[in-house]
Amino acid sequence: MKNEMHLQFSALSQNESFARVTVAAFITQLDPTMDELTEIKTVVSEAVTNAIIHGYESNPDGIVYISVTLDDHTVEITIRDNGIGISDIEEARQPLFTTKPELERSGMGFTIMENFMDHFELESHETNGTTIRLTKHLTKSKALCN
Numbered sequence: 001m002k003n004e005m006h007l008q009f010s011a012l013s014q015n016e017s018f019a020r021v022t023v024a025a026f027i028t029q030l031d032p033t034m035d036e037l038t039e040i041k042t043v044v045s046e047a048v049t050n051a052i053i054h055g056y057e058s059n060p061d062g063i064v065y066i067s068v069t070l071d072d073h074t075v076e077i078t079i080r081d082n083g084i085g086i087s088d089i090e091e092a093r094q095p096l097f098t099t100k101p102e103l104e105r106s107g108m109g110f111t112i113m114e115n116f117m118d119h120f121e122l123e124s125h126e127t128n129g130t131t132i133r134l135t136k137h138l139t140k141s142k143a144l145c146n
Helices: 015-030 034-055 109-116
Strands: 002-010 063-071 074-081 119-125 129-137
Touching: 002 015, 015 034, 015 063, 015 074, 034 063, 034 074, 034 109, 034 129, 109 119, 109 129
Parallel strands: none
Antiparallel strands: 002 063, 063 074, 074 129, 119 129
């Protein structure tokens, strides 16, 4: 049975932790391992931070949208903004690349998302925002299999 959650909030840095904890709380009904939960929280944090800092360039009038779908033991997360978009997706996906070195950004966000999730998809258009789709297949808990 599919179960869905939709969330939207102002593009403020302090809302990043709210997004991370809310998504984690929703996913816990599938009884993920601690590693799985940590990885999901990390990718949500990275994607939301990117939307706030890069997509809206810290414009608090922006809105970040998150959708999460749970289906069996698969988690699908979509994080979207209507910000400035990414001019060169291939360049942005390179490890250590950042457009905000003055903010001491590591440039590892997309690399982390790709490594922690089973599927990573990035779609962006200049002046039209960015959408990140993430999928993770969770280990089936013994408690849920009995």
